[in-house]
Amino acid sequence: MLDHQGDWKKSHGCGNLRASDEGAEVILMGWVHRRREHGGLAFVDLRDSSGICQVVFQEAMSDRVRELGAEWVVALRGKVNLRPKEMRNADMPSGDVEIRVEEMRILNESLTPPFPIESFHQGEVGEDLRLKYRYLDLRRREMQDRMTFRHKVVLEVRDFLSSLGFREIETPMFIRSTPEGARDYVVPSRIHHGMFYALPQSPQLYKQLLMVAGYEKYFQMARCFRDEDLRGDRQPEHTQIDMEMSFVTEDEIFDVVERMLESVFKNVIGQELKVPFDRMSYQEVMDLYGSDKPDLRFGLELSDLSEASAQSEFKAFSGVVENGGVVKGLCVPGGASFSRKEIEELEKSAKTYHAKGLAWMKVEEGGLASGVSKFFGGSAGDSIVKTLGANAGDLILMVGDEWETAATALGAVRNALGRKLDLIKAGDFRFLWVHKFPLFGWDEEKQAFEAMHHLFTLPLDEDLEYLDSDPRRVRGQLYDLVCNGVELASGSIRIHRRDIQEKVMAVVGIDKAEAERRFGFLLGAFDYGAPPHGGIAPGLDRLLMVLDGGDSIRDYIAFPKTLQAKSLMVDSPAPIDEEQLRELSIEIRKKES
RNA sequence: GGGGGCGUAGUUCAGUUUGGUUAGAACGCCUGCCUGUCGAGCAGGAGGUCGCGAGUUCGAAUCUCGUCGCUCCCGCCA
Numbered sequence: 001m002l003d004h005q006g007d008w009k010k011s012h013g014c015g016n017l018r019a020s021d022e023g024a025e026v027i028l029m030g031w032v033h034r035r036r037e038h039g040g041l042a043f044v045d046l047r048d049s050s051g052i053c054q055v056v057f058q059e060a061m062s063d064r065v066r067e068l069g070a071e072w073v074v075a076l077r078g079k080v081n082l083r084p085k086e087m088r089n090a091d092m093p094s095g096d097v098e099i100r101v102e103e104m105r106i107l108n109e110s111l112t113p114p115f116p117i118e119s120f121h122q123g124e125v126g127e128d129l130r131l132k133y134r135y136l137d138l139r140r141r142e143m144q145d146r147m148t149f150r151h152k153v154v155l156e157v158r159d160f161l162s163s164l165g166f167r168e169i170e171t172p173m174f175i176r177s178t179p180e181g182a183r184d185y186v187v188p189s190r191i192h193h194g195m196f197y198a199l200p201q202s203p204q205l206y207k208q209l210l211m212v213a214g215y216e217k218y219f220q221m222a223r224c225f226r227d228e229d230l231r232g233d234r235q236p237e238h239t240q241i242d243m244e245m246s247f248v249t250e251d252e253i254f255d256v257v258e259r260m261l262e263s264v265f266k267n268v269i270g271q272e273l274k275v276p277f278d279r280m281s282y283q284e285v286m287d288l289y290g291s292d293k294p295d296l297r298f299g300l301e302l303s304d305l306s307e308a309s310a311q312s313e314f315k316a317f318s319g320v321v322e323n324g325g326v327v328k329g330l331c332v333p334g335g336a337s338f339s340r341k342e343i344e345e346l347e348k349s350a351k352t353y354h355a356k357g358l359a360w361m362k363v364e365e366g367g368l369a370s371g372v373s374k375f376f377g378g379s380a381g382d383s384i385v386k387t388l389g390a391n392a393g394d395l396i397l398m399v400g401d402e403w404e405t406a407a408t409a410l411g412a413v414r415n416a417l418g419r420k421l422d423l424i425k426a427g428d429f430r431f432l433w434v435h436k437f438p439l440f441g442w443d444e445e446k447q448a449f450e451a452m453h454h455l456f457t458l459p460l461d462e463d464l465e466y467l468d469s470d471p472r473r474v475r476g477q478l479y480d481l482v483c484n485g486v487e488l489a490s491g492s493i494r495i496h497r498r499d500i501q502e503k504v505m506a507v508v509g510i511d512k513a514e515a516e517r518r519f520g521f522l523l524g525a526f527d528y529g530a531p532p533h534g535g536i537a538p539g540l541d542r543l544l545m546v547l548d549g550g551d552s553i554r555d556y557i558a559f560p561k562t563l564q565a566k567s568l569m570v571d572s573p574a575p576i577d578e579e580q581l582r583e584l585s586i587e588i589r590k591k592e593s
Numbered sequence: 594g595g596g597g598g599c600g601u602a603g604u605u606c607a608g609u610u611u612g613g614u615u616a617g618a619a620c621g622c623c624u625g626c627c628u629g630u631c632g633a634g635c636a637g638g639a640g641g642u643c644g645c646g647a648g649u650u651c652g653a654a655u656c657u658c659g660u661c662g663c664u665c666c667c668g669c670c671a
Contacts, residue, residue: 034631034632034633036629036630036631036633036634037627037630037633038627038628038629038630038633038634039626039627039628040627040628041627041628041629041630042628042630043629043630043631043633045631052631054630054631056629056630058628059628069622070621070622083629084629086629087629087630087631089630089631091631092631095631112603112621112622113603113604113621114603114604115603115604115605115621116604116620116621118632123604123605123606124605125604125605126599126600126604126605126663126664127663127664128600128662128663128664129604129663131663181670181671182669182670182671183669183670201670201671202671224671226670226671227670228669228670229594229668229669229670230670231665231666231670232664232665234670234671240671352596352666352667353667354667452671453671454671480671487671489671490671491671537671539671562662562663562664563663563664563665564662564663566662568662568663
């Protein structure tokens with residue numbers, strides 16, 4: 001039998017009760033976390049959003065307690081008692097007290113949950129089950145803490161940016177589709193037959209228009225939508241701390257972000273963060289770590305072994321160098337003890353990133369041994385050992401290929417080694433600014449240049465002269481913030497002058513007419529005194545994941561989707577009624593195979 | 594679009610390599626006992642479309658093919 005809440009008001013949070021509350025008359029409301037019966041005497045751990053406390057039922061109420069099941073919702077009136085010394089629970093914040101129950105109202109019953117709400121259950125509950133019953137998953141302490149963490153970080157960011165004079169401004173969710181960048185999520189218009197809105201991949205154009213409008217410092221907790229394949233750190237919708245500033249340099253943007261994170265660390269995590277962060281160019285990080293988002297929590301830096309390899313008898317490598325490629329190598333201290341199988345595992349990592357193979361040799365007292373060592377006799381081998389600073393007992397790993405392939409493949413091996421050798425300390429945060437990215441990438445398929453970031457990124461002043469002659473050489477005022485191997489933010493200084501904008505568009509094959517058609521509204525706005533401006537957008541979900549040491553952003557989003565972009569809870573996406581389709585003049589085509 | 598892993602009781606898993614009587618464990622659930630537990634304890638009990646579908650076989654959780662779901666990675670993606 002259920003009771004009504006009546007005129008009872010919740011007086012305390014379960015988790016907040018302390019010894020100082022002794023004697024207080026309280027009314028608690030929450031969920032039955034666990035029940036322990038001892039014949040007449042019974043204990044219930046009552047849980048609400050503040051935590052857990054123990055309530056005691058005397059014999060007179062034992063029949064009512066027996067009705068209760070896990071996750072039933074109850075209201076209890078009783079008195080806070082200090083527990084006898086030997087019965088205090090030091091593992092529980094409220095463990096010094098317990099509630100002697102005088103009256104109970106059962107507010108709702110519950111089915112037995114499909115998985116335990118307690119946090120000590122054996123093993124991890126499957127994520128698909130957690131997502132289907134997300135409202136129960138979110139009940140778990142672990143998830144409540146993550147959502148609290150998210151809230152606190154957002155609050156701190158808002159507070160910090162506001163204090164610097166930033167204004168939070170909302171931009172539309174229904175915008176115009178642009179074919180640049182990621183695939184758009186698209187929304188059909190009912191009023192305009194055959195027309196579509198797009199959901200924003202980011203508020204990019206709007207924040208630039210706000211700069212033209214003279215707002216100077218803008219930010220927004222911006223939901224961003226991208227219809228691309230997902231990963232553990234990529235959801236179809238995610239939240240960015242989107243920022244834009246006028247009259248700024250890269251340095252000033254870095255400074256704002258560093259101080260913002262500094263205050264998040266100080267006021268949310270309670271930790272000092274060392275700023276400013278290190279900076280490296282794209283070329284440097286790729287050369288040293290084989291990744292544009294290196295994990296700096298461990299060393300194992302890459303070296304260039306092209307010269308020595310060219311002189312070696314290893315045809316595969318000397319050929320690569322002859323054709324303009326490079327040979328990258330790294331030294332694994334103590335790695336000579338690796339088994340054949342272990343090395344093959346590492347080779348798999350290299351091959352994933354399209355290396356043809358992973359060459360290796362062991363360093364012994366007398367010289368190089370095993371693997372490809374027979375090709376590296378004499379000075380070539382000596383030179384490699386010297387470059388890598390290798391010692392007896394070490395393992396040398398090498399990849400020869402076109403620069404980017406060699407670097408990324410060996411970078412993948414480096415990451416695998418970091419995990420394998422357990423070099424990554426939990427709770428260590430290594431931030432890094434990566435900047436001076438190339439402005440254009442060469443699209444092999446289309447045989448054309450494309451913008452690496454977006455079309456509005458300003459080239460480095462000193463590279464402007466190569467826009468016409470050698471676009472590959474042009475680097476952008478483009479930057480990423482990286483932490484522990486995760487890309488946390490990305491931004492650029494934008495082009496505010498029409499002449500430079502037209503030149504950049506020309507490189508990627510957009511003529512004036514097409515530019516006008518696609519970006520006319522922005523270019524038009526830029527004709528009315530656009531200030532120099534730039535910005536950045538830290539990914540909130542990723543930031544939370546990295547700061548919390550998690551490994552999936554899904555854990556930091558209340559209602560995430562699966563890798564197939566489905567919600568297992570509401571079962572979306574779903575078909576819509578014929579009637580809805582007709583209103584939109586939309587017909588479903590057969591899937592092309 | 595491509596490659597890898599996983600799918601067995603409500604949950605987490607073992608069993609699959611090498612096919613063989615009635616598919617097990619722990620936790621949870623149900624019943625009873627129990628007045629100081631807090632991952633309570635003790636005794637008893639219920640609970641299975643081995644993801645789904647075909648095939649091979651005297652016989653399939655186990656082998657083969659297909660398919661679905663979740664996940665990790667490449668491509669893609671800021």
